[in-house]
Amino acid sequence: MASTLISESTQLADQLSEPDRLISQADARIGELLETVVDTPALVLDLDKFTHNLLAMQHFCRTTSHVQLRPHCKTHKCSTIAKLQLQKGAIGVCTAKLSEAQVLLEAGVRGVLITSPQVTERKIAQLLRLSTIDPTLMVTVDSERNVLQLQAAAVAAQQHVRCLVDIEVGQRRTGVPLERAFSLVRLLAESSHTDFCGIQAYCGHLQHVKEFEERSRLSIGAMRTAAEFVAELRSLGFEVPIFTGTGTGTYDIDSRAIDSLTDIQPGSYVCMDQEYLEVQAEDAKQFSALFADNPMSVLAGVVSTNHAPEQVTLDAGLKAIYRDGPAPRVTWPAHLVDATYEWAGDEHAYLRLPKETGKSPQAGDVVLLRASHCDPTINRMRRLSVDQVRRLYLPLLADIR
Numbered sequence: 001m002a003s004t005l006i007s008e009s010t011q012l013a014d015q016l017s018e019p020d021r022l023i024s025q026a027d028a029r030i031g032e033l034l035e036t037v038v039d040t041p042a043l044v045l046d047l048d049k050f051t052h053n054l055l056a057m058q059h060f061c062r063t064t065s066h067v068q069l070r071p072h073c074k075t076h077k078c079s080t081i082a083k084l085q086l087q088k089g090a091i092g093v094c095t096a097k098l099s100e101a102q103v104l105l106e107a108g109v110r111g112v113l114i115t116s117p118q119v120t121e122r123k124i125a126q127l128l129r130l131s132t133i134d135p136t137l138m139v140t141v142d143s144e145r146n147v148l149q150l151q152a153a154a155v156a157a158q159q160h161v162r163c164l165v166d167i168e169v170g171q172r173r174t175g176v177p178l179e180r181a182f183s184l185v186r187l188l189a190e191s192s193h194t195d196f197c198g199i200q201a202y203c204g205h206l207q208h209v210k211e212f213e214e215r216s217r218l219s220i221g222a223m224r225t226a227a228e229f230v231a232e233l234r235s236l237g238f239e240v241p242i243f244t245g246t247g248t249g250t251y252d253i254d255s256r257a258i259d260s261l262t263d264i265q266p267g268s269y270v271c272m273d274q275e276y277l278e279v280q281a282e283d284a285k286q287f288s289a290l291f292a293d294n295p296m297s298v299l300a301g302v303v304s305t306n307h308a309p310e311q312v313t314l315d316a317g318l319k320a321i322y323r324d325g326p327a328p329r330v331t332w333p334a335h336l337v338d339a340t341y342e343w344a345g346d347e348h349a350y351l352r353l354p355k356e357t358g359k360s361p362q363a364g365d366v367v368l369l370r371a372s373h374c375d376p377t378i379n380r381m382r383r384l385s386v387d388q389v390r391r392l393y394l395p396l397l398a399d400i401r
Contacts, residue, residue, distance in 0.1 A: 034390050035366040040301035041320035043381045043398070044368065047388045049292030050270060054081075056291055057251070057269050058089045065255035070094055070113060070244060072267030075375045077398040078384060079107035081270065086111070094265050098123050098130075100400045105133045107399070113244070114139040115200065115265070116174060117146050117166070124153045131159055140166040140200050142176040147187050147194060154193035163188055164200045164242060167229065169222040171205040178229060185233060198242025199233075201226035202265065207249030208325070212280045219250040220257045227260050249279055271296035273374040275325035294331055297368040298377065299385070300349070308360040314341075314349045316369065321349075322376035332368040332390075336361065341369060 034044060061069045071085050072094040082093050082104055092111030095101045101112045111134075118127050118139055127150075131137050141147055141163050150161045165185050168175035176184050189196040203222050209215035223245065230243050241262070246254040248266040255264060268276055269291055277293050300316035307313075321328055321343075328341045330351070340352040351367070353360060361367070371377040378384075378398060386394040 030392055030394070032392055034299060034385065034387050034392055037392055038299060038385050040299050040366060041316035041381075042299045043378060043384045044297045044299050045271070045384045045386045045396070046292070046295050046297070047386050047393050049295035050386075053270050053272070053291045053295055054084060054088060057266060058085075060252065061255075061264070062089065064252075066259070067255045067261050068263040070263040070265055071270070072096070072115070072247075072265050073100060073104065073400055075267035075378065076270055076384075077378050077400040078396055079104055079109060079399055080396050082109050082400075083107070085270075091263060092136075094267070095400070098126055101137065102126070102130055103400045105130055105137070110134050110136055112137050113164070115166075115202070116140060117142055119143075119146050119149065121149075121153075124149055127161065128153060128157045128159050131161065135160075136162070138162040138164060138197055140164045140174070141184070141188065142166045142168075142174050144184055144187055147184065147191060151191040151194050160193050160195055162195045162197050164198045164244070165196070166200045166202075167226055169201045169203050169226055169245075170218075171203060173204065175201070178225065181229060182233075185238065189238065196238070198240050198244065198262070199226065199230050201243075201245040202247065203245070203250065204247065207247045208275055208279055209249070210279055212282055215250060215279075216253045216257075219246075219253050223254050223258045223261070227258050230260050248276060252282065268374055271374040271378065273325075273371045273377075274327070274329055275373055277370070278326060294370040296371065296374055296378065296384075297331060298328070298371055300367055300369055302351075302361045302363055302365045302367070303348070305360065305363050309353055309355075309357065311350050311352050312361050313344065314351055314367070315347065317343055317348045318346050320377075320380060321369065321371050322373050322380065324373040324376065326372055328369040328371055330367050331370050335359070336367055339367075 069090045070092045071090055073082050074096040094113045094115050096116050098118055101114050104112055154161045166175045167181050168177045188194050203219055206219045230240050233240050243260050244263045246264045248268040251264050251266045281290055298316055300314040302312050303315045304313035330336045330339050338354045342350040344350045382398050384396040
Protein backbone atom coordinates (compact mmCIF):
# COMPACT_ATOMS: atom_id res chain seq x y z
CA MET A 1 0.00 0.00 0.00
CA ALA A 2 2.90 2.38 0.76
CA SER A 3 4.07 2.41 -2.88
CA THR A 4 0.50 3.11 -4.01
CA LEU A 5 0.30 6.10 -1.66
CA ILE A 6 3.58 7.50 -2.96
CA SER A 7 2.67 7.15 -6.63
CA GLU A 8 -0.89 8.44 -6.26
CA SER A 9 0.14 11.50 -4.23
CA THR A 10 1.75 12.90 -7.39
CA GLN A 11 -1.58 12.87 -9.25
CA LEU A 12 -3.35 15.56 -7.22
CA ALA A 13 -2.49 18.48 -9.49
CA ASP A 14 -3.94 16.66 -12.51
CA GLN A 15 -7.33 16.22 -10.83
CA LEU A 16 -8.26 19.81 -10.05
CA SER A 17 -11.47 21.66 -10.72
CA GLU A 18 -11.16 24.54 -13.18
CA PRO A 19 -11.12 27.35 -10.57
CA ASP A 20 -8.20 25.66 -8.84
CA ARG A 21 -6.35 25.25 -12.15
CA LEU A 22 -6.67 28.98 -12.74
CA ILE A 23 -5.38 29.76 -9.27
CA SER A 24 -2.41 27.40 -9.56
CA GLN A 25 -1.40 28.60 -13.03
CA ALA A 26 -1.44 32.22 -11.94
CA ASP A 27 0.39 31.63 -8.67
CA ALA A 28 4.11 32.33 -8.92
CA ARG A 29 4.62 31.26 -5.31
CA ILE A 30 4.42 27.52 -6.08
CA GLY A 31 7.48 25.79 -4.64
CA GLU A 32 8.31 28.57 -2.20
CA LEU A 33 8.54 28.00 1.55
CA LEU A 34 5.13 28.36 3.19
CA GLU A 35 6.29 30.80 5.82
CA THR A 36 7.53 33.22 3.16
CA VAL A 37 4.51 33.26 0.83
CA VAL A 38 1.36 32.39 2.84
CA ASP A 39 -0.26 35.04 5.03
CA THR A 40 -1.19 33.94 8.53
CA PRO A 41 -3.42 32.64 9.91
CA ALA A 42 -3.93 30.08 7.15
CA LEU A 43 -5.06 26.51 6.65
CA VAL A 44 -2.34 24.16 5.46
CA LEU A 45 -2.91 20.68 4.05
CA ASP A 46 0.11 18.36 3.96
CA LEU A 47 -0.11 16.64 0.57
CA ASP A 48 1.58 13.39 1.57
CA LYS A 49 -0.38 12.93 4.81
CA PHE A 50 -3.65 13.89 3.16
CA THR A 51 -3.07 11.41 0.32
CA HIS A 52 -2.18 8.68 2.79
CA ASN A 53 -5.41 9.17 4.72
CA LEU A 54 -7.59 9.48 1.64
CA LEU A 55 -6.26 6.20 0.27
CA ALA A 56 -6.13 4.43 3.64
CA MET A 57 -9.89 4.74 4.19
CA GLN A 58 -10.64 3.66 0.63
CA HIS A 59 -8.22 0.73 1.04
CA PHE A 60 -10.05 -0.34 4.20
CA CYS A 61 -13.40 -0.37 2.42
CA ARG A 62 -11.99 -2.20 -0.60
CA THR A 63 -10.03 -4.91 1.22
CA THR A 64 -11.19 -5.21 4.83
CA SER A 65 -14.95 -4.91 4.86
CA HIS A 66 -18.11 -5.25 2.80
CA VAL A 67 -19.04 -1.56 3.02
CA GLN A 68 -18.52 1.19 0.50
CA LEU A 69 -17.37 4.73 1.20
CA ARG A 70 -19.71 7.75 1.11
CA PRO A 71 -17.49 10.39 2.77
CA HIS A 72 -18.82 13.56 4.38
CA CYS A 73 -17.74 16.85 2.80
CA LYS A 74 -18.67 19.02 5.78
CA THR A 75 -15.12 18.46 7.02
CA HIS A 76 -12.90 19.56 4.15
CA LYS A 77 -15.41 21.97 2.51
CA CYS A 78 -13.64 21.56 -0.84
CA SER A 79 -15.19 20.36 -4.11
CA THR A 80 -11.78 19.37 -5.47
CA ILE A 81 -11.23 16.99 -2.56
CA ALA A 82 -14.75 15.60 -3.04
CA LYS A 83 -13.87 14.82 -6.65
CA LEU A 84 -10.67 13.10 -5.54
CA GLN A 85 -12.64 10.94 -3.11
CA LEU A 86 -14.99 9.90 -5.89
CA GLN A 87 -12.13 9.24 -8.30
CA LYS A 88 -10.47 6.98 -5.73
CA GLY A 89 -13.61 4.84 -5.35
CA ALA A 90 -16.21 6.54 -3.15
CA ILE A 91 -19.78 5.75 -4.29
CA GLY A 92 -21.01 9.24 -3.43
CA VAL A 93 -20.49 12.05 -0.93
CA CYS A 94 -22.47 13.58 1.94
CA THR A 95 -23.25 17.15 2.88
CA ALA A 96 -24.91 18.56 5.97
CA LYS A 97 -26.48 21.55 4.20
CA LEU A 98 -28.41 22.20 1.01
CA SER A 99 -26.02 25.02 0.11
CA GLU A 100 -23.09 22.60 0.30
CA ALA A 101 -24.87 20.22 -2.06
CA GLN A 102 -25.49 23.08 -4.49
CA VAL A 103 -21.78 23.95 -4.68
CA LEU A 104 -20.87 20.31 -5.31
CA LEU A 105 -23.49 19.84 -8.01
CA GLU A 106 -22.46 23.05 -9.77
CA ALA A 107 -18.86 21.77 -9.67
CA GLY A 108 -19.93 18.57 -11.43
CA VAL A 109 -20.07 16.23 -8.43
CA ARG A 110 -22.86 13.66 -8.51
CA GLY A 111 -24.22 11.16 -5.98
CA VAL A 112 -24.80 13.63 -3.13
CA LEU A 113 -26.67 12.74 0.06
CA ILE A 114 -27.88 15.62 2.26
CA THR A 115 -27.77 14.14 5.75
CA SER A 116 -30.06 16.67 7.47
CA PRO A 117 -33.79 17.23 6.81
CA GLN A 118 -34.81 20.19 4.62
CA VAL A 119 -38.04 21.56 6.05
CA THR A 120 -38.69 25.11 4.82
CA GLU A 121 -40.57 25.93 1.62
CA ARG A 122 -37.58 27.80 0.26
CA LYS A 123 -35.17 24.93 0.85
CA ILE A 124 -37.57 22.34 -0.51
CA ALA A 125 -38.01 24.40 -3.69
CA GLN A 126 -34.24 24.63 -4.02
CA LEU A 127 -33.91 20.89 -3.39
CA LEU A 128 -36.25 20.22 -6.31
CA ARG A 129 -34.29 22.60 -8.54
CA LEU A 130 -31.06 20.79 -7.67
CA SER A 131 -32.73 17.44 -8.38
CA THR A 132 -33.12 18.55 -11.98
CA ILE A 133 -29.33 18.90 -12.16
CA ASP A 134 -28.75 15.50 -10.54
CA PRO A 135 -31.68 13.06 -10.30
CA THR A 136 -29.55 10.89 -7.94
CA LEU A 137 -29.59 13.61 -5.25
CA MET A 138 -30.93 12.27 -1.94
CA VAL A 139 -32.08 13.84 1.31
CA THR A 140 -32.94 12.51 4.76
CA VAL A 141 -36.31 12.86 6.47
CA ASP A 142 -37.30 12.25 10.08
CA SER A 143 -40.96 13.35 10.31
CA GLU A 144 -44.25 12.69 8.58
CA ARG A 145 -44.80 16.43 8.20
CA ASN A 146 -41.60 16.71 6.16
CA VAL A 147 -42.63 13.79 3.93
CA LEU A 148 -45.96 15.49 3.26
CA GLN A 149 -44.16 18.76 2.46
CA LEU A 150 -41.84 17.01 0.00
CA GLN A 151 -44.71 15.06 -1.56
CA ALA A 152 -46.81 18.21 -2.16
CA ALA A 153 -43.89 20.15 -3.62
CA ALA A 154 -42.82 17.24 -5.82
CA VAL A 155 -46.35 16.77 -7.17
CA ALA A 156 -46.56 20.46 -8.04
CA ALA A 157 -43.17 20.32 -9.78
CA GLN A 158 -43.89 16.96 -11.41
CA GLN A 159 -40.69 15.53 -9.94
CA HIS A 160 -39.64 12.78 -7.55
CA VAL A 161 -37.61 13.23 -4.36
CA ARG A 162 -35.28 10.44 -3.25
CA CYS A 163 -35.29 10.07 0.54
CA LEU A 164 -33.62 8.15 3.34
CA VAL A 165 -35.31 7.84 6.72
CA ASP A 166 -32.99 9.09 9.45
CA ILE A 167 -33.57 7.11 12.65
CA GLU A 168 -32.68 8.09 16.21
CA VAL A 169 -29.82 6.02 17.65
CA GLY A 170 -29.05 7.85 20.89
CA GLN A 171 -27.84 11.32 19.95
CA ARG A 172 -31.29 12.97 20.20
CA ARG A 173 -30.37 15.45 17.44
CA THR A 174 -32.12 14.39 14.25
CA GLY A 175 -33.74 11.05 13.56
CA VAL A 176 -37.20 9.59 14.07
CA PRO A 177 -37.63 7.43 17.20
CA LEU A 178 -37.84 3.76 16.32
CA GLU A 179 -41.42 3.42 17.53
CA ARG A 180 -42.49 5.89 14.82
CA ALA A 181 -40.01 4.86 12.14
CA PHE A 182 -42.11 2.16 10.46
CA SER A 183 -45.07 4.45 9.82
CA LEU A 184 -42.68 7.04 8.36
CA VAL A 185 -41.13 4.48 6.01
CA ARG A 186 -44.57 3.33 4.91
CA LEU A 187 -45.77 6.90 4.26
CA LEU A 188 -42.65 7.63 2.25
CA ALA A 189 -42.92 4.45 0.22
CA GLU A 190 -46.62 4.88 -0.48
CA SER A 191 -46.45 8.55 -1.48
CA SER A 192 -46.55 8.96 -5.24
CA HIS A 193 -43.66 11.42 -5.65
CA THR A 194 -41.25 10.44 -2.85
CA ASP A 195 -38.95 7.44 -3.24
CA PHE A 196 -37.83 5.46 -0.20
CA CYS A 197 -34.12 4.73 -0.72
CA GLY A 198 -33.02 3.45 2.66
CA ILE A 199 -32.05 4.15 6.26
CA GLN A 200 -29.52 6.48 7.87
CA ALA A 201 -28.28 5.90 11.43
CA TYR A 202 -25.45 8.11 12.68
CA CYS A 203 -23.99 8.03 16.20
CA GLY A 204 -22.18 11.35 16.20
CA HIS A 205 -22.07 11.41 19.98
CA LEU A 206 -19.89 8.28 20.06
CA GLN A 207 -17.15 9.24 17.61
CA HIS A 208 -14.81 10.66 20.26
CA VAL A 209 -15.37 8.20 23.11
CA LYS A 210 -11.70 7.67 23.98
CA GLU A 211 -11.57 4.03 25.08
CA PHE A 212 -11.86 1.64 22.14
CA GLU A 213 -13.77 -1.06 24.03
CA GLU A 214 -16.33 1.40 25.39
CA ARG A 215 -16.76 3.07 22.02
CA SER A 216 -17.21 -0.35 20.42
CA ARG A 217 -19.78 -1.47 22.96
CA LEU A 218 -21.88 1.66 22.61
CA SER A 219 -21.67 1.95 18.83
CA ILE A 220 -22.37 -1.72 18.11
CA GLY A 221 -25.36 -1.62 20.45
CA ALA A 222 -26.84 1.41 18.72
CA MET A 223 -26.13 0.22 15.18
CA ARG A 224 -27.47 -3.28 15.86
CA THR A 225 -30.76 -1.70 16.87
CA ALA A 226 -30.82 0.10 13.53
CA ALA A 227 -29.81 -3.10 11.72
CA GLU A 228 -32.67 -5.00 13.34
CA PHE A 229 -35.07 -2.37 12.03
CA VAL A 230 -33.61 -2.71 8.53
CA ALA A 231 -34.00 -6.49 8.75
CA GLU A 232 -37.62 -6.09 9.85
CA LEU A 233 -38.36 -3.81 6.90
CA ARG A 234 -36.87 -6.30 4.47
CA SER A 235 -38.83 -9.17 6.03
CA LEU A 236 -42.01 -7.17 5.37
CA GLY A 237 -41.14 -6.79 1.72
CA PHE A 238 -39.60 -3.30 1.70
CA GLU A 239 -36.56 -2.80 -0.46
CA VAL A 240 -33.81 -1.11 1.56
CA PRO A 241 -30.94 -0.57 -0.88
CA ILE A 242 -29.04 1.81 1.42
CA PHE A 243 -28.21 1.45 5.11
CA THR A 244 -25.69 4.20 5.83
CA GLY A 245 -24.07 5.85 8.83
CA THR A 246 -20.99 5.76 11.08
CA GLY A 247 -18.04 8.18 11.15
CA THR A 248 -14.27 8.43 11.50
CA GLY A 249 -14.37 7.27 15.12
CA THR A 250 -16.41 4.11 14.49
CA TYR A 251 -15.90 3.30 10.81
CA ASP A 252 -14.00 0.05 11.52
CA ILE A 253 -16.15 -1.00 14.47
CA ASP A 254 -19.47 -0.67 12.67
CA SER A 255 -18.23 -2.04 9.35
CA ARG A 256 -17.04 -5.27 10.92
CA ALA A 257 -19.95 -5.75 13.30
CA ILE A 258 -22.95 -4.80 11.13
CA ASP A 259 -23.26 -7.06 8.07
CA SER A 260 -26.22 -5.16 6.60
CA LEU A 261 -24.44 -1.78 6.62
CA THR A 262 -23.98 -0.76 2.98
CA ASP A 263 -21.80 2.34 3.27
CA ILE A 264 -20.09 4.62 5.76
CA GLN A 265 -19.89 8.42 6.13
CA PRO A 266 -16.53 9.35 7.72
CA GLY A 267 -15.36 12.91 7.12
CA SER A 268 -12.59 13.93 9.50
CA TYR A 269 -10.17 11.20 8.39
CA VAL A 270 -8.76 13.30 5.52
CA CYS A 271 -7.83 16.18 7.87
CA MET A 272 -7.81 14.88 11.47
CA ASP A 273 -7.43 17.02 14.59
CA GLN A 274 -6.27 17.02 18.19
CA GLU A 275 -9.55 15.52 19.39
CA TYR A 276 -9.20 12.43 17.19
CA LEU A 277 -5.53 12.05 18.07
CA GLU A 278 -6.62 11.37 21.65
CA VAL A 279 -9.07 8.63 20.60
CA GLN A 280 -7.87 5.08 21.11
CA ALA A 281 -7.87 2.72 18.15
CA GLU A 282 -7.94 -1.09 18.26
CA ASP A 283 -5.15 -2.89 20.19
CA ALA A 284 -4.59 0.20 22.37
CA LYS A 285 -3.03 2.10 19.46
CA GLN A 286 -3.81 5.72 18.81
CA PHE A 287 -5.52 6.84 15.63
CA SER A 288 -2.13 8.06 14.39
CA ALA A 289 -1.18 4.38 13.93
CA LEU A 290 -3.87 4.11 11.24
CA PHE A 291 -3.97 7.62 9.80
CA ALA A 292 -1.44 10.40 9.49
CA ASP A 293 -2.16 12.50 12.55
CA ASN A 294 -2.36 16.04 11.18
CA PRO A 295 -2.76 16.46 7.42
CA MET A 296 -4.54 19.75 8.16
CA SER A 297 -2.79 22.38 10.26
CA VAL A 298 -3.17 26.07 10.98
CA LEU A 299 -0.17 28.22 10.11
CA ALA A 300 0.05 30.95 12.76
CA GLY A 301 2.42 33.89 13.00
CA VAL A 302 4.18 35.36 16.02
CA VAL A 303 3.08 39.00 16.33
CA SER A 304 4.44 40.01 19.76
CA THR A 305 7.35 38.86 21.91
CA ASN A 306 7.18 41.42 24.73
CA HIS A 307 6.66 38.67 27.30
CA ALA A 308 9.28 36.25 26.04
CA PRO A 309 10.81 33.95 27.06
CA GLU A 310 7.70 32.94 29.05
CA GLN A 311 5.26 33.46 26.19
CA VAL A 312 4.74 34.95 22.75
CA THR A 313 1.52 36.04 21.06
CA LEU A 314 0.15 34.40 17.90
CA ASP A 315 -2.29 35.81 15.33
CA ALA A 316 -4.55 32.73 15.40
CA GLY A 317 -7.30 33.13 17.99
CA LEU A 318 -10.98 32.22 18.06
CA LYS A 319 -11.61 33.49 14.53
CA ALA A 320 -8.97 31.12 13.17
CA ILE A 321 -9.30 28.01 15.35
CA TYR A 322 -12.62 26.74 16.64
CA ARG A 323 -12.70 26.26 20.41
CA ASP A 324 -13.93 22.74 21.04
CA GLY A 325 -12.23 19.85 22.81
CA PRO A 326 -8.52 19.84 23.70
CA ALA A 327 -6.33 22.83 22.98
CA PRO A 328 -4.41 23.01 19.70
CA ARG A 329 -0.84 21.69 19.76
CA VAL A 330 2.29 22.86 18.00
CA THR A 331 3.55 20.31 15.47
CA TRP A 332 6.35 22.43 13.97
CA PRO A 333 9.03 23.61 14.59
CA ALA A 334 10.27 20.67 16.62
CA HIS A 335 11.75 22.72 19.46
CA LEU A 336 8.32 24.21 20.22
CA VAL A 337 6.19 21.04 20.30
CA ASP A 338 5.99 21.19 24.10
CA ALA A 339 4.72 24.76 24.11
CA THR A 340 1.15 25.33 25.30
CA TYR A 341 -1.49 27.12 23.22
CA GLU A 342 -4.15 29.26 24.93
CA TRP A 343 -6.88 31.30 23.23
CA ALA A 344 -6.49 35.01 23.99
CA GLY A 345 -9.50 36.49 22.23
CA ASP A 346 -10.86 36.68 18.71
CA GLU A 347 -7.60 37.50 16.93
CA HIS A 348 -4.86 36.25 19.24
CA ALA A 349 -3.52 33.35 21.26
CA TYR A 350 -0.80 32.86 23.84
CA LEU A 351 1.96 30.37 23.19
CA ARG A 352 3.36 29.49 26.61
CA LEU A 353 6.98 28.43 26.23
CA PRO A 354 8.63 25.74 28.35
CA LYS A 355 11.88 26.73 30.05
CA GLU A 356 13.92 24.28 27.98
CA THR A 357 12.76 25.81 24.68
CA GLY A 358 16.09 27.42 24.02
CA LYS A 359 15.77 30.12 21.38
CA SER A 360 12.44 31.93 21.72
CA PRO A 361 10.38 32.62 18.59
CA GLN A 362 10.84 36.07 17.09
CA ALA A 363 8.16 38.37 15.68
CA GLY A 364 7.44 37.20 12.14
CA ASP A 365 8.24 33.54 12.86
CA VAL A 366 5.51 30.95 12.21
CA VAL A 367 4.31 27.74 13.82
CA LEU A 368 2.07 24.92 12.62
CA LEU A 369 -0.80 24.05 14.95
CA ARG A 370 -2.95 20.91 15.04
CA ALA A 371 -6.49 22.21 15.46
CA SER A 372 -8.86 21.07 18.22
CA HIS A 373 -11.76 20.29 15.85
CA CYS A 374 -11.06 20.27 12.12
CA ASP A 375 -14.57 20.77 10.68
CA PRO A 376 -15.49 24.18 12.15
CA THR A 377 -11.88 25.38 11.91
CA ILE A 378 -11.86 24.78 8.14
CA ASN A 379 -15.27 26.46 7.94
CA ARG A 380 -13.63 29.69 9.14
CA MET A 381 -11.42 30.07 6.06
CA ARG A 382 -11.89 30.06 2.29
CA ARG A 383 -8.63 28.55 1.11
CA LEU A 384 -6.39 25.56 1.81
CA SER A 385 -2.69 25.87 1.03
CA VAL A 386 -1.50 22.40 0.04
CA ASP A 387 2.14 21.90 0.94
CA GLN A 388 4.79 19.27 0.42
CA VAL A 389 7.79 19.37 2.77
CA ARG A 390 6.62 22.84 3.85
CA ARG A 391 6.76 24.22 0.30
CA LEU A 392 3.62 25.56 -1.35
CA TYR A 393 2.32 22.86 -3.71
CA LEU A 394 -1.10 24.19 -4.59
CA PRO A 395 -3.78 26.60 -3.31
CA LEU A 396 -7.26 25.06 -3.10
CA LEU A 397 -10.58 26.79 -2.60
CA ALA A 398 -12.64 25.73 0.42
CA ASP A 399 -15.68 26.50 -1.69
CA ILE A 400 -18.38 24.33 -0.08
CA ARG A 401 -20.47 26.71 2.00
